[in-house]
Amino acid sequence: MISFKNDYSEGACPQIMQVLQETNEQQSDGYGLDPYCEEARALIRKKLGCENGDVHFFVGGTQANQTIIASVLRPYEAVIAVDSGHINVHETGAIEATGHKVLTALGKAGKVLPKEVQQIVDAHTDEHMVKPAMVYISNATEIGTVYTKEELQALRKVCDENGLYLFMDGARLGAAMSACDNDVKWTDYPDLVDVMYIGGTKNGALFGEACIIMNDALKKDFRYHIKQRGGMLAKGRLLGLQFQCLMQDDLLEKLADHAVSQAQKLQAGIKEKGYTFFVETTTNQIFPILDNTTMKCMEESFAFQTWETVDETHTAIRLVTSWATKPEAVEDFLHALPKVGK
Amino acid sequence: MISFKNDYSEGACPQIMQVLQETNEQQSDGYGLDPYCEEARALIRKKLGCENGDVHFFVGGTQANQTIIASVLRPYEAVIAVDSGHINVHETGAIEATGHKVLTALGKAGKVLPKEVQQIVDAHTDEHMVKPAMVYISNATEIGTVYTKEELQALRKVCDENGLYLFMDGARLGAAMSACDNDVKWTDYPDLVDVMYIGGTKNGALFGEACIIMNDALKKDFRYHIKQRGGMLAKGRLLGLQFQCLMQDDLLEKLADHAVSQAQKLQAGIKEKGYTFFVETTTNQIFPILDNTTMKCMEESFAFQTWETVDETHTAIRLVTSWATKPEAVEDFLHALPKVGK
Amino acid sequence: MISFKNDYSEGACPQIMQVLQETNEQQSDGYGLDPYCEEARALIRKKLGCENGDVHFFVGGTQANQTIIASVLRPYEAVIAVDSGHINVHETGAIEATGHKVLTALGKAGKVLPKEVQQIVDAHTDEHMVKPAMVYISNATEIGTVYTKEELQALRKVCDENGLYLFMDGARLGAAMSACDNDVKWTDYPDLVDVMYIGGTKNGALFGEACIIMNDALKKDFRYHIKQRGGMLAKGRLLGLQFQCLMQDDLLEKLADHAVSQAQKLQAGIKEKGYTFFVETTTNQIFPILDNTTMKCMEESFAFQTWETVDETHTAIRLVTSWATKPEAVEDFLHALPKVGK
Amino acid sequence: MISFKNDYSEGACPQIMQVLQETNEQQSDGYGLDPYCEEARALIRKKLGCENGDVHFFVGGTQANQTIIASVLRPYEAVIAVDSGHINVHETGAIEATGHKVLTALGKAGKVLPKEVQQIVDAHTDEHMVKPAMVYISNATEIGTVYTKEELQALRKVCDENGLYLFMDGARLGAAMSACDNDVKWTDYPDLVDVMYIGGTKNGALFGEACIIMNDALKKDFRYHIKQRGGMLAKGRLLGLQFQCLMQDDLLEKLADHAVSQAQKLQAGIKEKGYTFFVETTTNQIFPILDNTTMKCMEESFAFQTWETVDETHTAIRLVTSWATKPEAVEDFLHALPKVGK
Structure with a gap:
């Protein structure tokens, strides 16, 4: 996981x-x-x-x-x-x-x-x-x-x-x-x-x-x-x-750069798949809105926090990256995430 | 030091x-x-x-x-x-x-x-x-x-x-x-x-x-x-x-045993040299009373805390040992400490 | 006053x-x-x-x-x-x-x-x-x-x-x-x-x-x-x-009855003169909304608290009565208050 | 009482x-x-x-x-x-x-x-x-x-x-x-x-x-x-x-003068009867030491606080006077108090 x-x-x-x-x-x-x-x-x-x-x-x-x-x-x-x-x-x-x-x-x-x-x-x-x-x-x-x-x-x-x-x-x-x-x-x-x-x-x-x-x-x-x-x-x-x-x-900056770039890669990829966001950010926390079926499905392979109930069928989740986030983890997530409507 | x-x-x-x-x-x-x-x-x-x-x-x-x-x-x-x-x-x-x-x-x-x-x-x-x-x-x-x-x-x-x-x-x-x-x-x-x-x-x-x-x-x-x-x-x-x-x-006990044994070795050695103690203890803190001249002299090679002024010419000091105390440090201290009256 | x-x-x-x-x-x-x-x-x-x-x-x-x-x-x-x-x-x-x-x-x-x-x-x-x-x-x-x-x-x-x-x-x-x-x-x-x-x-x-x-x-x-x-x-x-x-x-009740009845008399009288209220109450505090000109004028003879700015020309005020409020004070206030639009 | x-x-x-x-x-x-x-x-x-x-x-x-x-x-x-x-x-x-x-x-x-x-x-x-x-x-x-x-x-x-x-x-x-x-x-x-x-x-x-x-x-x-x-x-x-x-x-001073003078009259009178004091004071609180038998007896007619146990048979009590202390109360107390040893 x-x-x-x-x-x-x-x-x-x-x-x-x-x-x-x-x-x-x-x-x-x-x-x-x-x-x-x-x-x-x-x-x-x-x-x-x-x-x-x-x-x-x-x-x-x-x-x-x-x-x-x-x-x-x-x-x-x-x-x-x-x-x-x-x-x-x-x-x-x-x-x-x-x-x-x-x-x-x-x-x-x-x-x-x-x-x-x-x-x-x-x-x-x-x-x-x-x-x-x-x-x-x-x-x-x-x-x-x-x-x-x-x-x-x-x-x-x-x-x-x-x-x-x-x-x-x-x-x-x-x-x-x-x-x-x-x-x-x-x-x-x-x-x-x-x-x-x-x-x-x-x-x-x-x-x-x-x-x-x-x-x-x-x-x-x-x-x-x-x-x-x-x-x-x-x-x-x-x-x-x-x-x-x-x-x-500049170690502090380098570590942060890595974290932020991974999150931004996630955000861009998720957006590309048609999802909207609770708020669009420029840092290491992102807040995509998933339909609950997709969310449940993603939860089987990835751990993340639910952030706020958007409506009866949608939830904003929070994805956080860090200095330690592996690029493959980001790729795996994006790969696992279906396009909206699919 | x-x-x-x-x-x-x-x-x-x-x-x-x-x-x-x-x-x-x-x-x-x-x-x-x-x-x-x-x-x-x-x-x-x-x-x-x-x-x-x-x-x-x-x-x-x-x-x-x-x-x-x-x-x-x-x-x-x-x-x-x-x-x-x-x-x-x-x-x-x-x-x-x-x-x-x-x-x-x-x-x-x-x-x-x-x-x-x-x-x-x-x-x-x-x-x-x-x-x-x-x-x-x-x-x-x-x-x-x-x-x-x-x-x-x-x-x-x-x-x-x-x-x-x-x-x-x-x-x-x-x-x-x-x-x-x-x-x-x-x-x-x-x-x-x-x-x-x-x-x-x-x-x-x-x-x-x-x-x-x-x-x-x-x-x-x-x-x-x-x-x-x-x-x-x-x-x-x-x-x-x-x-x-x-x-x-029993790692906790082993580490403590080491600390205590070093302190007790110190205490025994100091006592043997004729010193008295503010309080005699059985753990990893000891409280010998030194005349102030000896104290000053010892401070040049060893760091320790002064504990309490005993009288105008004597001070109780505190020596503390730990899991990391090297036996040689104890020996060095005892070696450097003059006998009372010498 | x-x-x-x-x-x-x-x-x-x-x-x-x-x-x-x-x-x-x-x-x-x-x-x-x-x-x-x-x-x-x-x-x-x-x-x-x-x-x-x-x-x-x-x-x-x-x-x-x-x-x-x-x-x-x-x-x-x-x-x-x-x-x-x-x-x-x-x-x-x-x-x-x-x-x-x-x-x-x-x-x-x-x-x-x-x-x-x-x-x-x-x-x-x-x-x-x-x-x-x-x-x-x-x-x-x-x-x-x-x-x-x-x-x-x-x-x-x-x-x-x-x-x-x-x-x-x-x-x-x-x-x-x-x-x-x-x-x-x-x-x-x-x-x-x-x-x-x-x-x-x-x-x-x-x-x-x-x-x-x-x-x-x-x-x-x-x-x-x-x-x-x-x-x-x-x-x-x-x-x-x-x-x-x-x-x-029942002294407590009698004192409160007096206070409340005086406030309610005030509220009814003020309403009758065409004023609206920040909130209509049933106790000893009432909150009429006065146009600021009237408010200024009333302040010359009566002391009260302004409660909240309603709009640029109107303010809600608070009038409070007590066991000691004299009926004449209530009458004086009502008498001094102009009808809305007058 | x-x-x-x-x-x-x-x-x-x-x-x-x-x-x-x-x-x-x-x-x-x-x-x-x-x-x-x-x-x-x-x-x-x-x-x-x-x-x-x-x-x-x-x-x-x-x-x-x-x-x-x-x-x-x-x-x-x-x-x-x-x-x-x-x-x-x-x-x-x-x-x-x-x-x-x-x-x-x-x-x-x-x-x-x-x-x-x-x-x-x-x-x-x-x-x-x-x-x-x-x-x-x-x-x-x-x-x-x-x-x-x-x-x-x-x-x-x-x-x-x-x-x-x-x-x-x-x-x-x-x-x-x-x-x-x-x-x-x-x-x-x-x-x-x-x-x-x-x-x-x-x-x-x-x-x-x-x-x-x-x-x-x-x-x-x-x-x-x-x-x-x-x-x-x-x-x-x-x-x-x-x-x-x-x-x-000078009302404050006059009230205090009265309180203090009554206490001091008490203290002098008690001393005269042979009692000692926990501490002798110059204000409106006094602390005579009574033997416990006398104390018990005095408690039947006078209310006061016990202050501290002095020994097995004696207790220090506290007597306090105020602006309202009646001179007769002081006299009554002194009258009721037996001489030491009587």
């Missing part, structure tokens, strides 16, 4: 496995204070052109989101996210568990719109309501779409005008950077967001998210927040080693 | 590295729902003779402590721990961050005494005070001592008499099991504690703690707690693989 | 002021353990025909909502409310501050629909999402509408079918009971809800909400929750005295 | 009851935005000589403590208090419920010592531990003692040297100001503490604590904190009216 269920089905890319093996018996300090972490931090700062950014590592995305958001907000402050945002739906209330409300916008194509941000701010007028203080976006979004530079600039503007911080969850940032419609460069981010993270888990690492705090106001005592939320890995070197690896020779 | 700073300075034991490598490209479900986790769960239940125990994996100890305690207590309930307990001192208020007070006992040799538990319960009489509902112990303790079976039975009794749950943090349980004064068998634990975890991070794994919930009352919806606290690893297979490995061929 | 801004603009009804004065120098135990509280509890249980209900008093509504909801939910559980629900909008994230997500339904006329409850439950399928565990309703609602017995029975049913608790915020329950379209009797509530409170603040008291826990599963240690959330009034007798007073001679 | 159980057994002083009655039917804005609150704020600022202090009202002390502390601390920060501090023992973990650890000092005579503060700060060295950020003191303390100006200055100094805020719980500040050994003037406080409150509940009001924030850094958005913690009273005027009253004609 070939799986397109998600982008964390396998282990790590060979380069990472090799460096973990090679350094396995070296002694180093714990909790992210080792030389590997330091080197990885330097490489990340360099890639972003952000010499004074603070870099911290997390094992996973929910932990990163929870820690970052809770470190920024005062108790009565809230974070704005799109309805489908990971923090709103798929983190078991992890943000609320730290005491904060998630205010939601309908968004468009999985992306928060600046005018929605303004509306939410305008509707929160006094101390009987929470105070919006941060906008959370995912890039790529939960449905595989990508923010353009213009969109990010517009969000930055509405945030600045209203005293909001802008936080970008980059669990799938590699895929976003590899998207054909991406026009944001790594070095653009420091001007666009206050804090962000670059995902490793879904892009070739065993695990790991690299958080960069650009805004000085958010840097103080951040390691205390990490420790308190249970996010400080004892053998922190494992995170440093992996990101050091991903930052060298 | 040889480090005796802690037991998480290196990577993982070779057996674990090998299995991670071998299975690296296999696809499996995420979040701990893969066959490796299932197999590891079965092996852990078997080792403990606890067929109906629920087994869950965490990446680290603070996360495990926070999630377990917060899952058990009602908002106004508190957990009792010894003053030096990890949750009281070294987790940046992670327990309080979930809303709960840590009530402290002075303890003896790092261990909570049953009579202290009773005193704390007796002192909390009405709704103006928190309600003690759980006792937290570490075994081995934070200062390397071990609970005997009789001590655990006495704690179990005082817990039962007062409606308290007993939770054992086993981040260093391997070392406890290898201690010469340990008389508790794996299969004794289900009768002694309600919930516990077996540490992997400090005993041969890259990371990982295996939590076993014995008490049915504490099992409901535990995965929700893990996810909410940011503790659900995407590539959960990494935890399953490591514990599967540790549970086979 | 006559105020229709809210139903807590004045002090307490004369009967309550008198009893506070008369008993002022008597000594009694604190924290709600005095005879007045006991007597008030007995009278409340009797009115509801709920001999085994637990009765607790709160100073205010947000405190009551926060304490009740946090006492019921486990950390990962969420409460369902209508979008406009007080806990969702007007409590500065007090529910989230205790760690819980508020899941929202669009509702109809300010009321949660059973099918929405079912949809929300159905959409929360696994441990990556919060688990709905309670439905919160206000009666009368935030926009002055009232739940019928049939509607409450249908909510009870969907709650039972899905293992949810049903909690009724009765900050304006007096007004609901006085509504012409109310068909629920006091003695119906024990079969309909698990926990509720009867508002005093907005119905003749200086302050105070009387919470009744009908469901045995929610009773344990409730006083601990009150104390922890800062809700245990030292001179608890003040709450007992006021509710004892409200429960005697 | 005459009660010396506490200082909140009765209602309010006559002046307060009168003003509540007189203004009962006036309409005013809610939530502390009425003219009475404004006037009370001005009077409080004047008494303290603190023109730019922010004044906020709370119904009770636990609510005030919880809201103030949670408003000041960042998630990983902790508050230092004496072991016997109200927030540490008698608030059901209300501080921890907002996520913060209470670090405790043994203190002396119920008072935190500056050197203890320094020791606690010194012991918290890195991000694995909470970070002390505030010192909490009660004045008068929980055992009726009073801080001298020198003691407060020394605490201020150690706080300044370590970047800590100093917060004074003045639930019984009136009694402290009336103590014979008090040498602090109202106008001294702005230089000594960052935030404090003046208690009304235990000094003549029905309820109410007036919080003054002197430090600008702690003022922002404080009303959001109040609302979120459930502390914003709808009919806020009740708080304004009471403090307006207490601030006029």
Whole structure:
């Protein structure tokens, strides 16, 4: 059974496995204070052109989101996210568990719109309501779409005008950077967001998210927040080693390119066979709509997630590719998929 | 520089590295729902003779402590721990961050005494005070001592008499099991504690703690707690693989035996040279008292933690060994250490 | 300036002021353990025909909502409310501050629909999402509408079918009971809800909400929750005295009847003058839509809240009456209001 | 039965009851935005000589403590208090419920010592531990003692040297100001503490604590904190009216003088009869040690709290007086108490 269920089905890319093996018996300090972490931090700062950014590592995305958001907000402050945002739906209330409300916008194509941000701010007028203080976006979004530079600039503007911080969850940032419609460069981010993270888990690492705090106001005592939320890995070197690896020779980009190209090949092939899509994307997640008979049939040989019921006889499914997706798997899927109407 | 700073300075034991490598490209479900986790769960239940125990994996100890305690207590309930307990001192208020007070006992040799538990319960009489509902112990303790079976039975009794749950943090349980004064068998634990975890991070794994919930009352919806606290690893297979490995061929015990024997060799050797100890232990942490001149001198070749100022000219230090400690490192240390008075 | 801004603009009804004065120098135990509280509890249980209900008093509504909801939910559980629900909008994230997500339904006329409850439950399928565990309703609602017995029975049913608790915020329950379209009797509530409170603040008291826990599963240690959330009034007798007073001679009902009749007189009079309404209600809050010129003009002599912009030239306003509203105030308002088009 | 159980057994002083009655039917804005609150704020600022202090009202002390502390601390920060501090023992973990650890000092005579503060700060060295950020003191303390100006200055100094805020719980500040050994003037406080409150509940009001924030850094958005913690009273005027009253004609001081003089008369009389004391105080709480036979006998006619078991045959009890204590009650107690040994 070939799986397109998600982008964390396998282990790590060979380069990472090799460096973990090679350094396995070296002694180093714990909790992210080792030389590997330091080197990885330097490489990340360099890639972003952000010499004074603070870099911290997390094992996973929910932990990163929870820690970052809770470190920024005062108790009565809230974070704005799109309805489908990971923090709103798929983190078991992890943000609320730290005491904060998630205010939601309908968004468009999985992306928060600046005018929605303004509306939410305008509707929160006094101390009987929470105070919006941060906008959370995912890039790529939960449905595989990508923010353009213009969109990010517009969000930055509405945030600045209203005293909001802008936080970008980059669990799938590699895929976003590899998207054909991406026009944001790594070095653009420091001007666009206050804090962000670059995902490793879904892009070739065993695990790991690299958080960069650009805004000085958010840097103080951040390691205390990490420790308190249970996010400080004892053998922190494992995170440093992996990101050091991903930052060298454009490995991160190469892995993402592979994932995205496989997904796009799938999308193009499926489209060619006459299928429509829940949303057309440019990253490593695609959302074709299958009639239920075809879906059932495909499920016999391929694992994937059903996404949303479209109508009584059709369902949108999600196919996800990764650094590890074999071209033959894509070909097999396309080969097995009947043309619409056949 | 040889480090005796802690037991998480290196990577993982070779057996674990090998299995991670071998299975690296296999696809499996995420979040701990893969066959490796299932197999590891079965092996852990078997080792403990606890067929109906629920087994869950965490990446680290603070996360495990926070999630377990917060899952058990009602908002106004508190957990009792010894003053030096990890949750009281070294987790940046992670327990309080979930809303709960840590009530402290002075303890003896790092261990909570049953009579202290009773005193704390007796002192909390009405709704103006928190309600003690759980006792937290570490075994081995934070200062390397071990609970005997009789001590655990006495704690179990005082817990039962007062409606308290007993939770054992086993981040260093391997070392406890290898201690010469340990008389508790794996299969004794289900009768002694309600919930516990077996540490992997400090005993041969890259990371990982295996939590076993014995008490049915504490099992409901535990995965929700893990996810909410940011503790659900995407590539959960990494935890399953490591514990599967540790549970086979008594690997966990063998690794711990090595660590403990090295520490005990160190302790014996240091004693022989005329030094006294902050506390004499039977596990992989030892606490010799050095005069400050000797300490400074030793620091040039060996890394270790200072533990406590004893008097103006003496300091207790902590030396920790692990599965990876080389016998030569121990010999080097003993060789370099002058006899007292020399 | 006559105020229709809210139903807590004045002090307490004369009967309550008198009893506070008369008993002022008597000594009694604190924290709600005095005879007045006991007597008030007995009278409340009797009115509801709920001999085994637990009765607790709160100073205010947000405190009551926060304490009740946090006492019921486990950390990962969420409460369902209508979008406009007080806990969702007007409590500065007090529910989230205790760690819980508020899941929202669009509702109809300010009321949660059973099918929405079912949809929300159905959409929360696994441990990556919060688990709905309670439905919160206000009666009368935030926009002055009232739940019928049939509607409450249908909510009870969907709650039972899905293992949810049903909690009724009765900050304006007096007004609901006085509504012409109310068909629920006091003695119906024990079969309909698990926990509720009867508002005093907005119905003749200086302050105070009387919470009744009908469901045995929610009773344990409730006083601990009150104390922890800062809700245990030292001179608890003040709450007992006021509710004892409200429960005697149908005082609560009489005060509410007065408030509702004044509002309904206003509504009828305004309608007669040709105005339409944002929503037509049967309680003590009404929501006429005025053209902005008329609104500005009326604001010179009357205080009220603007509720919602209807279009560029019209605004819905809120007029609230209370036990203290003078009939002349209503007449003055109607007299001052021009007919539509005049 | 005459009660010396506490200082909140009765209602309010006559002046307060009168003003509540007189203004009962006036309409005013809610939530502390009425003219009475404004006037009370001005009077409080004047008494303290603190023109730019922010004044906020709370119904009770636990609510005030919880809201103030949670408003000041960042998630990983902790508050230092004496072991016997109200927030540490008698608030059901209300501080921890907002996520913060209470670090405790043994203190002396119920008072935190500056050197203890320094020791606690010194012991918290890195991000694995909470970070002390505030010192909490009660004045008068929980055992009726009073801080001298020198003691407060020394605490201020150690706080300044370590970047800590100093917060004074003045639930019984009136009694402290009336103590014979008090040498602090109202106008001294702005230089000594960052935030404090003046208690009304235990000094003549029905309820109410007036919080003054002197430090600008702690003022922002404080009303959001109040609302979120459930502390914003709808009919806020009740708080304004009471403090307006207490601030006029030195009423607060006169009420406290009465309470303290009655307690001191009791203490002197009991001492004269040969009894010793758990602690000798200068305020409205006294702690004589009675043999258990005498205690039992006195309990037949007088209500009081037992404080601590001294030995097998002796118990320290607590006698508390208030604005309402009748001189005859004191005389009756002294008359009924046998001389020691009789």
